[in-house]
Amino acid sequence: MTGFFALIAREIRLSTRRGGEALTLVMFFVMVTALFPFAVGPDRELLARLAPGIVWTSALLAMLLGLDRIFRDDHADGSLALLNHGQLPLEAVVGAKVIAHWLLTALPLIVATPVLAVLLGMDVEGWGRSALSLLCGTPALTGLGVLGAATTAGLRRGGLVAPILILPLAVPVLIFGVAAAEGGILAPTLFLLAISLLTCALSPFLGALALRAGDD
Amino acid sequence: MTAPLRDARSAAPRPATGFLGWLDRIGHPGRFLGWSGRLVLPLTVLTLLGLGLGLWLAFFGSPADYQMGDTVRIMYVHVPSAWLSQFVYGGMAVAALGTLVWRHPLADVAARTSAPLGAAFTALALYTGSLWGRPTWGTFWEWDGRMTSTLLMLFIYLGLIALWRAFDDPLRAGRVVAVATLIGALNIPIVKFSVDWWSSLHQPASVFVAGGPRMPGSILAPLLVMTLSFTLLFVVLQISGMRSEILARRADGMARRAARPEPDAQATP
Numbered sequence: 001m002t003g004f005f006a007l008i009a010r011e012i013r014l015s016t017r018r019g020g021e022a023l024t025l026v027m028f029f030v031m032v033t034a035l036f037p038f039a040v041g042p043d044r045e046l047l048a049r050l051a052p053g054i055v056w057t058s059a060l061l062a063m064l065l066g067l068d069r070i071f072r073d074d075h076a077d078g079s080l081a082l083l084n085h086g087q088l089p090l091e092a093v094v095g096a097k098v099i100a101h102w103l104l105t106a107l108p109l110i111v112a113t114p115v116l117a118v119l120l121g122m123d124v125e126g127w128g129r130s131a132l133s134l135l136c137g138t139p140a141l142t143g144l145g146v147l148g149a150a151t152t153a154g155l156r157r158g159g160l161v162a163p164i165l166i167l168p169l170a171v172p173v174l175i176f177g178v179a180a181a182e183g184g185i186l187a188p189t190l191f192l193l194a195i196s197l198l199t200c201a202l203s204p205f206l207g208a209l210a211l212r213a214g215d216d
Numbered sequence: 217m218t219a220p221l222r223d224a225r226s227a228a229p230r231p232a233t234g235f236l237g238w239l240d241r242i243g244h245p246g247r248f249l250g251w252s253g254r255l256v257l258p259l260t261v262l263t264l265l266g267l268g269l270g271l272w273l274a275f276f277g278s279p280a281d282y283q284m285g286d287t288v289r290i291m292y293v294h295v296p297s298a299w300l301s302q303f304v305y306g307g308m309a310v311a312a313l314g315t316l317v318w319r320h321p322l323a324d325v326a327a328r329t330s331a332p333l334g335a336a337f338t339a340l341a342l343y344t345g346s347l348w349g350r351p352t353w354g355t356f357w358e359w360d361g362r363m364t365s366t367l368l369m370l371f372i373y374l375g376l377i378a379l380w381r382a383f384d385d386p387l388r389a390g391r392v393v394a395v396a397t398l399i400g401a402l403n404i405p406i407v408k409f410s411v412d413w414w415s416s417l418h419q420p421a422s423v424f425v426a427g428g429p430r431m432p433g434s435i436l437a438p439l440l441v442m443t444l445s446f447t448l449l450f451v452v453l454q455i456s457g458m459r460s461e462i463l464a465r466r467a468d469g470m471a472r473r474a475a476r477p478e479p480d481a482q483a484t485p
């Protein structure tokens with residue numbers, strides 16, 4: 001178990017010491033959101049109505065941005081092979097990656113949502129619902145993202161393939177996420193949590209399977 | 217190119233001596249080439265007969281619908297394609313299990329051949345559906361539950377094909393795509409459910425008449441014949457596709473061996 005936590009700490013240390021990755025991600029998130037008013041017009045009412053969809057679309061795009069670095073560097077410098085032959089089962093390694101990736105990409109986005117709420121003219125309640133829906137739904141996006149990264153880990157030109165693979169599968173998360181952010185009923189939030197739990201439970205095993213399959 | 221291919225075929229059933237590792241494993245597909253070759257012609261004839269009969273029934277042997285008129289005849293192409301778009305993915309999921317559990321080379325070849333066929337049938341279902349939707353619904357595209365999940369199905373097929381094309385080594389690609397196919401298979405029910413939930417939330421009553429048009433036998437018969445013939449068409453295309461995929465891999469392997477400088481691995485002329 002110490003190995004598991006050491007791995008999470010390693011991921012976080014690697015990312016923070018390289019500097020500014022989380023900040024870049026948050027900037028991307030905010031900038032994509034800021035594009036929508038230019039695209040659909042600065043009408044406050046329209047923006048407030050579209051806000052949950054805008055927040056979720058931007059979050060989905062921002063989550064895709066960091067996929068490349070989950071396994072690519074480890075595969076390139078051989079540490080993935082080392083982890084594969086270490087004491088910690090590969091499933092636990094992938095699980096640690098899921099947790100670390102969520103902390104590094106999803107959490108900053110959730111922290112940045114107040115900025116979006118101001119930009120899109122959301123009230124406090126609307127912001128709370130959006131943040132809560134992101135909190136419930138981003139684990140599923142992270143799980144899917146890690147699966148996509150695991151299937152394309154060994155590919156030199158796989159950068160665009162992982163998003164293409166994942167996006168159709170992320171549609172349920174988007175549907176229930178936006179419905180939960182729009183509020184009103186409890187059901188979409190529960191569905192969102194169910195998808196997140198299922199994805200997080202399965203992704204370490206399927207991800208390890210994909211990594212082993214891609215191993216040559 | 218024909219000479220080396222014929223040579224590979226006759227050499228395949230022989231116990232592998234001096235062959236590279238992956239040619240050893242492909243020994244079984246050698247037998248597949250034998251029996252499937254004899255099957256292609258009769259199956260093609262059967263498919264053509266079935267398609268001919270089905271099309272005749274669809275155009276002359278069935279009445280026009282009292283509401284939709286002659287456009288109902290689009291159904292005889294649309295429904296079989298939609299059925300195959302699901303059926304082919306089911307087959308690919310089984311093949312993925314075959315690749316991962318038994319490491320059967322034929323399963324990998326089968327999945328690889330199926331993916332473009334499944335994508336083509338899905339695209340055909342979407343295309344005929346939108347052609348049908350224009351006169352009956354008044355629009356080419358409607359964000360209706362079934363259309364949307366069929367579109368996502370097409371995206372999943374295309375994603376798998378893109379993943380395949382990104383790999384250099386076909387065996388590794390086969391294993392990784394098998395995992396991705398299984399991930400997709402686990403997700404498709406969730407996608408379908410969520411899209412249905414979403415479209416029922418956002419849309420008023422569907423454009424289709426509640427209860428649907430009851431189907432008399434004169435419409436059901438051509439539909440069944442066409443569905444059967446389309447499935448046969450898929451089987452024929454699948455078998456021929458698998459044959460050419462096996463041969464292409466052999467040719468690739470021979471080219472690799474020919475390019476290798478060792479004296480013991482000479483290229484067979």
